[in-house]
Amino acid sequence: MAETPEPGAVVQPRRTFPVSWEELHRHAKALAWRLMSLGPWTGIVAITRGGLVPAAIVARELEVRLIDTVCIASYDDRDQGGLEVLKKMPGDGTGWLIIDDLVDTGKTAQAVRDMLPEAHFATVYAKPAGRPLVDTFITEVSQDTWILFPWDTEPQSVPPIVQSRDG
DSSP states (O other): OOOOOOTTOOOOOOEEEEOOHHHHHHHHHHHHHHHHTTOOOSEEEEEETTTHHHHHHHHHHHTOOOEEEEEEEEEETTEEEEEEEEEOOOSOOTTEEEEEEEESSSHHHHHHHHHOTTSEEEEEEEOTTTGGGOSEEEEEOOTTEEEEOGGGOOOOOOOOGGGOSOO
16 A cells, blocks of 8 residues: 655656546536535635636535635646745635645645635545645545646547556
């Protein structure tokens, strides 16, 4: 069994996990089901950019009309660099639901937790290093997996897994 990396640890991706629009929608809706009994919510805070799509789906399902954003830049292609907070949110997060697509190393999650310590933090996908920082998630993937979100991909032919040296 693989060890759980420390929060903030960067692990080079060895696998990919492609997610279709339909699958993302289904998982975001499942997240809304888990969150339904925990509300009502003052509003939703989407972490940009990845949290925008799941936040829209969760907001629709929970009938939340007030949506704000926390804007943080951390990824450059597949490398997670330093964090740059582009837009904060006032308050301590009481009554708010934070939504992101993924918690990976936990660096972004920790920055948002520090900003909004009383908010409920939910993600669609979670990796072991960041998982302790979120309150609710749907699917766990290994730390060495790179999730290919539908907004980052386009359909193309790929060889069978058995032909891949890293598969």
